[in-house]
Amino acid sequence: MSSLKTYSKFVKPYWKLVIVTLIIGMIKFAIPLTLPFIMKYVIDHILLGPLSLEEKMNGLIYVIGISFVVFVIIRFPIEYYRQYFAQLITSRVLYDMRNKLYTHIQKLSLRYYQNNKVGEVISRIMNDVEQSKSLVETGMMNIWLDIFSLTIALGFMLYMDPVLTLISIVILPFYGIAVNKLYKRLKSLTKSRSQALAEMQGYLHERVNGIPVTKSFTLEEFEEKQFDKKNSRFLNKAMAVTKWNALTNAIINTLTDIAPLLVIGSGGYMVLKGNITLGTLVAFFGYLDRIYNPLRRLVNSSTLLTQATASLDRVLELLEEPYDISDKPEAKSVNQLKGKIEFDRVWFQYDSKSPWALKNINLTISPGKTIALVGMSGGGKSSLVSLISRFYDIQKGAIKVDGIDIRDVRIKDLRSHIGMVLQDNILFSGTIRDNILLGNPECNEGEVISAAKAANAHEFIENLPNGYDTEIGEKGIKLSGGQKQRIAIARVFLKNPKILILDEATSALDLESEHLIQGALEKLKKDRTTIIVAHRLSTITSSDQIIFLTGGEIKEKGSHEELMNLNGGYARLYNIQNLNETNVKMLNP
Structure with a gap:
């Protein structure tokens, strides 16, 4: 929680823009939620309703005309500004974080750099900051918009038929169990992968700077093997994350596919019994997609947020590195010195x-x-x-x-x-x-x-x-x-x-x-x-x-x-050097 609190300080300057983006996002997500309800109206009141053919045609044209205005003319700028503002906030936050980190590392003492590889520091500033970007776009916007979308869809479904709604969401608790169990392990694996990447970059930074030494000692093949070890370690860590993600997606997708089967079976039975209309079943099936798509995104968001939080922890470890050398609160300003x-x-x-x-x-x-x-x-x-x-x-x-x-x-x-x-x-x-x-x-x-x-x-x-x-x-x-x-x-x-x-x-x-x-x-x-x-x-x-x-x-x-007359350590060192220089001059007249 403390990590997210620290991160929120970077987001705080843009809170007004975040709210505007959330409002635009609500409109963006609300527009598609009307589509299943439109389908229900068209099926039950126009296609299967007791209207004349001309009335049905006029009604269909009227509904499609309004839908085109909403889905094409209104939705286009909504989609554009939703995406633009979300990326703008994310980019600005990453910009501020990197500036803050760069200012911070300028103040760290030489002792820190003697104990830490430059490549690892660079990895935290570049890779880990980049990996943390999901915390803004996904964590502070998409999750809330998906919850909003899920709530509106459930509201429409409850309005149409409460019993079928309960059948539709019966597997939701299993989602919660899966997320709780799977993502604790994922965070640990992701942090290990980031550390392996940082170590490889640290090694690479040193070796690129030391290319003349590698060449002079003909160590190319040896260095290739050494780098392969670092690269292989990163590959193994990355594959561990990949396997865990694959397992997570397999479980979640399997759970997701159960719900449509339950709705088709139960809803079909209820239509045959006359408890609901065909339009209601079609609309329900449409809203089912509107429920489980946000749920899938929420699960994927959990994956992204788990990885982003692991990267954020590494960023904050660097940001919270204490200064060995710092000014006292009462430190004096000195404009001129004599030099004593x-x-x-x-x-x-x-x-x-x-x-x-x-x-x-x-x-x-x-x-x-x-x-x-x-x-x-x-x-x-x-x-x-x-x-x-x-x-x-x-x-x-x-x-x-x-x-x-x-x-x-x-x-x-x-x-x-x-x-x-x-x-x-x-x-x-x-x-x-x-x-x-x-x-x-x-x-x-x-x-x-x-x-x-x-x-x-x-x-x-x-x-x-x-x-x-x-x-x-x-x-x-x-x-x-x-x-x-x-x-x-x-x-x-x-x-x-x-x-x-x-x-x-x-x-x-x-x-x-x-x-x-x-x-x-x-x-x-x-x-x-x-x-x-x-x-x-x-x-x-x-x-x-x-x-x-x-x-x-x-x-x-x-x-x-005085030191030569003392005939101590300085005099001995000077005489040795002087003798060596004299010999060199004699050998190279």
Whole structure:
């Protein structure tokens, strides 16, 4: 019930249109209900009545003329608007649901996406939302219209003969028993099928993104077998639903076919005995169809609603996923920052079962200064910088910006002052201009070009076939690594943040690209508080302070010269890298 209550909130904005559609639907369903009564009148009063031939002809023409007006001229717009409004409401509700879900997933933390496959999230937003559409058109309209149609038909039948009416509906209780028993199982099967489909889509999403790996390891045949397992599981779940639907339809249709036999036998006997007229029997038989067609639709509606409710449950599971990171009610707005950052006895772990990623971190970064985080992989460098933007929340201690705990600042305001350039920056399909504008969508063409020039990207962009209008493909696949990095830097120039985070921004580039990007980064770092996560230590020797992390703890801090004189972990790592680079130069003079 709670699921339907939540769903009704999406329908509520359109309640006036729902009522209009229901009224139009009542007229639509009421018009055909007059047909058996017309047949009774024609048979009993015109064809078999004590009228002259001319009176019968005139009466027949009069009845058919009025019927044509009702069934053709009036019914056409009724049919059109009934269908149009029903689809309009359904489409708008699905539109609102998907928008709501998309807004919701934007607010979920990175932790959620680390624990859930992207393909499964997409499946819930697309497939499960689509499957839930029957709740509006069928559940909130058709069912009530079928009940209305059933009630009117029963009213006509009771008016003509109460005894034959009772005979006609004697099997109705069996419908209720069948629906009650069969559809509990159907909901469970449908939910399992949706989960199997989501798993297959999640797998497919990962593998499509990883096609280069599949090809490089010649795993095509292996991947085909793996996908076949997922596909087969979905097939089995789908066939279980199909079998249950087939069983349901077989039982319902068998029950339905009993009623006409009862009416023919009982009604024929009553006509022979003179208890009812032939027209009454014909009309009864016509109304029998008007009873059991809505009943069939109600049973089919039960099937659709059971499947739709199962999909709705999966949608609401996503919609009700709590936010790990959210604003406090009293969170402050921050329009300007100087850029001072403080880590005060910070402890952090990704979840309660994981070891501490950071332990008792105490660190102060003055405004406009550059610090570098170095150390072996897994030391906590990337974890530390991810906390500044509140991608995760810490368990102990405090992180402050300009003396304010970042948990007391609005997330949007905090992140608007932070720019990030990563080792593997994400670009979206679209043009180069579109991707640069992500830094600030309000900027004009001149500002975009200025940002590209500052990032040393303007020249290569201008040499592309369509310049700034060049389509770069998904994840910027049509660009080189260095080109993608420069667009990412241009994006940050356009954002103009006070705090800059460079997470191994040049570690995977060739020397020419690295030179161009280092030049762009030097301009970008000017007058900003900059935190560099460095893999190559030769690129950070001029930093104001270097922090050496091991096992989530700060082991050494100081300038390059100070740490070299200390002759500790940083000095050993630097000497090893320097020796390796010297050997490479000797081998490749």
